Amino acid sequence: MQWSLVIPLKPLALAKSRLADTATDGLRPGLALAFAEDTVAAALACAAVRDVAVVTDDALAGRVLAALGARIVPDEPGGGLNAALAHGAAAVRAVRPEAPLAALNADLPALRPRELARVLDAAGEFPRAFLPDAAGIGTTLLSVAAGRELLPAFGVDSRARHRASGAVELRPGAVDSVRQDVDTGEDLRAALSLGVGPRTAVAAAHLLIPGQ
Numbered sequence: 001m002q003w004s005l006v007i008p009l010k011p012l013a014l015a016k017s018r019l020a021d022t023a024t025d026g027l028r029p030g031l032a033l034a035f036a037e038d039t040v041a042a043a044l045a046c047a048a049v050r051d052v053a054v055v056t057d058d059a060l061a062g063r064v065l066a067a068l069g070a071r072i073v074p075d076e077p078g079g080g081l082n083a084a085l086a087h088g089a090a091a092v093r094a095v096r097p098e099a100p101l102a103a104l105n106a107d108l109p110a111l112r113p114r115e116l117a118r119v120l121d122a123a124g125e126f127p128r129a130f131l132p133d134a135a136g137i138g139t140t141l142l143s144v145a146a147g148r149e150l151l152p153a154f155g156v157d158s159r160a161r162h163r164a165s166g167a168v169e170l171r172p173g174a175v176d177s178v179r180q181d182v183d184t185g186e187d188l189r190a191a192l193s194l195g196v197g198p199r200t201a202v203a204a205a206h207l208l209i210p211g212q
């Protein structure tokens with residue numbers, strides 16, 4: 001099964017505000033871009049992925065991620081994360097209506113292609129499914145079979161909301177890299193110990209992270 005992925009990305013100057021105590025205003029946009037680059041590169045290297053669309057209005061991120069091979073979809077709704085995902089899903093479906101589709105966060109710098117393939121293989125068994133984040137409160141991936149609506153409910157308590165919406169919670173085991181999103185300094189430390197991609201390794205080397 002070959003998936004289309006939709007990855008949302010805020011304008012870099014606004015992204016990852018909860019990392020303010022770990023990275024200065026000057027360094028945070030570069031760090032957010034590095035996370036997105038490593039996420040997109042790992043997604044494109046996954047054997048179960050046919051294409052990746054990034055929904056963003058950030059011009060620099062758009063250029064860099066397009067060069068990696070992503071399709072860039074402007075965030076036309078401008079209505080926040082779930083509106084951006086629904087818009088991205090519609091743009092993908094317009095080109096490839098028969099493909100299964102999944103939304104994936106852009107802040108997964110430790111993402112490993114084989115672990116993503118394991119999650120997508122598990123997701124392919126269900127009409128709609130999701131993977132909880134490492135903290136057990138949010139969501140890092142939401143999938144739908146062809147012909148179904150994505151109905152994204154990302155944001156606060158999205159694990160409970162995706163479950164309540166009828167999506168099946170995936171428990172594929174040994175997929176830490178797909179669950180480890182980075183919102184806080186502690187998350188970044190956890191991602192670094194899993195092993196991050198090359199752009200995040202360089203960007204994080206500029207930070208003073210206790211314990212690293």
Ligand SMILES: Nc1nc2c(ncn2[C@@H]2O[C@H](COP(=O)(O)OP(=O)(O)OP(=O)(O)O)[C@@H](O)[C@H]2O)c(=O)[nH]1
Nearest residue numbers: 008009010015016017018055075080081084105106
């Ligand atoms: N296109 C788009 N992407 C969004 C929007 N809001 C959030 N995202 C992306 O959705 C994903 C999950 O969001 P968060 O984990 O909250 O990331 P964030 O908003 O950069 O982090 P904070 O500023 O700390 O809340 C990230 O990949 C964000 O870049 C939006 O309005 N439009």
Ligand SMILES: C=C(OP(=O)(O)O)C(=O)O
Nearest residue numbers: 138139154155158181183
């Ligand atoms: C948007 C989400 O991410 P975070 O909790 O990382 O903001 C989510 O988990 O639904």
